[in-house]
Amino acid sequence: xxxxxxxESVGALLNEFKNGSNAISAITLVKRLESKFNKTxxxxxxxxxxxxxxLHSFMGDKGIKWYAKCDGCSKSEHxxxxxxxxxxxxxxxxxxxxxxxxxxxxxxxxxxxxILIQGTCEGCTSK
Amino acid sequence: xxxxxxxESVGALLNEFKNGSNAISAITLVKRLESKFNKTxxxxxxxxxxxxxxLHSFMGDKGIKWYAKCDGCSKSEHxxxxxxxxxxxxxxxxxxxxxxxxxxxxxxxxxxxxILIQGTCEGCTSK
DNA sequence: TTTATATTTGCAACTTAGTTGCATTTATAT
DNA sequence: ATATAAATGCAACTAAGTTGCAAATATAAA
Ligand SMILES: [Mn+2]
Ligand SMILES: [Mn+2]
Ligand SMILES: [Zn+2]
Ligand SMILES: [Zn+2]
Numbered sequence: 001x002x003x004x005x006x007x008e009s010v011g012a013l014l015n016e017f018k019n020g021s022n023a024i025s026a027i028t029l030v031k032r033l034e035s036k037f038n039k040t041x042x043x044x045x046x047x048x049x050x051x052x053x054x055l056h057s058f059m060g061d062k063g064i065k066w067y068a069k070c071d072g073c074s075k076s077e078h079x080x081x082x083x084x085x086x087x088x089x090x091x092x093x094x095x096x097x098x099x100x101x102x103x104x105x106x107x108x109x110x111x112x113x114x115i116l117i118q119g120t121c122e123g124c125t126s127k
Numbered sequence: 128x129x130x131x132x133x134x135e136s137v138g139a140l141l142n143e144f145k146n147g148s149n150a151i152s153a154i155t156l157v158k159r160l161e162s163k164f165n166k167t168x169x170x171x172x173x174x175x176x177x178x179x180x181x182l183h184s185f186m187g188d189k190g191i192k193w194y195a196k197c198d199g200c201s202k203s204e205h206x207x208x209x210x211x212x213x214x215x216x217x218x219x220x221x222x223x224x225x226x227x228x229x230x231x232x233x234x235x236x237x238x239x240x241x242i243l244i245q246g247t248c249e250g251c252t253s254k
Numbered sequence: 255t256t257t258a259t260a261t262t263t264g265c266a267a268c269t270t271a272g273t274t275g276c277a278t279t280t281a282t283a284t
Numbered sequence: 285a286t287a288t289a290a291a292t293g294c295a296a297c298t299a300a301g302t303t304g305c306a307a308a309t310a311t312a313a314a
Contacts, residue, residue: 005291006281010291040274041292044273044291063190063191063300100229100230102227108212108244108247113245114243115243117239120236125236131262131311167264167301168263170301172262
């Protein structure tokens with residue numbers, strides 16, 4: 001179930017995502033907000049924002065959860081599906097709006113795919 | 128550092144992977160072998176087998192670690208890179224030998240990619 | 255075959271990310 | 285102003301994986 005009341009914690013979390021298409025890990029958000037909100041609250045609000053189609057989540061390479069803004073999604077359908085790019089040097093993850101074609105696989109019905117592209121970001125290449 | 132001595136635990140783990148190209152989660156392996164080996168041993172041997180290019184590992188959708196046999200890899204280079212397919216019905220994961228082309232992304236240097244394809248496997252479709 | 259030694263193992267304790275139950279607080283509608 | 289469902293904090297818990305260290309064992313040397 002999604003967000004019902006516009007509380008302080010909802011505002012604080014939305015604020016973290018207001019600029020940029022950067023993803024932020026759940027633990028980072030917990031740490032950033034720990035002086036104002038309990039981690040349970042952070043995890044719960046993130047979960048609700050995802051239900052509402054405001055954020056989407058995915059797993060990073062170390063098995064930790066990341067969140068990023070959705071574009072054009074709603075409570076009823078998540079349409080903003082895309083790969084993510086993680087810089088192996090600085091660890092940052094971005095949403096990338098590229099189309100990756102997954103070929104058919106014999107005897108399997110494909111419904112989705114999670115793609116984590118790895119490499120070096122602009123900032124880290126120039127160093 | 129890889130395997131130096133052919134011990135019982137190494138044999139037991141290799142045996143788990145001897146037939147099929149199915150991936151097996153680390154926790155499953157720990158459970159299967161818990162009567163004979165300590166979980167620490169299982170994790171350590173898996174780690175070494177990966178170093179040796181005998182197994183490769185990747186993260187499943189719930190952030191848990193999976194292992195599968197390598198084909199043509201060695202201590203010096205892991206060449207067997209491929210997507211994985213997870214059945215959303217039964218949870219099983221297989222290695223799939225399909226080629227997925229990742230397009231170039233502006234300002235980023237791509238070095239690798241981790242692709243988890245999701246859908247329904249043959250056994251689960253026919254039910 | 256015995257001995258030496260580096261490797262492997264088990265165990266217990268620890269870490270980290272995330273979850274749950276429950277009592278208290280708070281946003282919102284009436 | 286009041287009622288009430290939703291949100292919150294807290295503490296305790298879970299699950300996956302890791303670490304340090306002493307004891308056991310595979311392997312090579314003598
Ligand atoms: Mn994204
Ligand atoms: Mn594989
Ligand atoms: Zn970077
Ligand atoms: Zn299946």
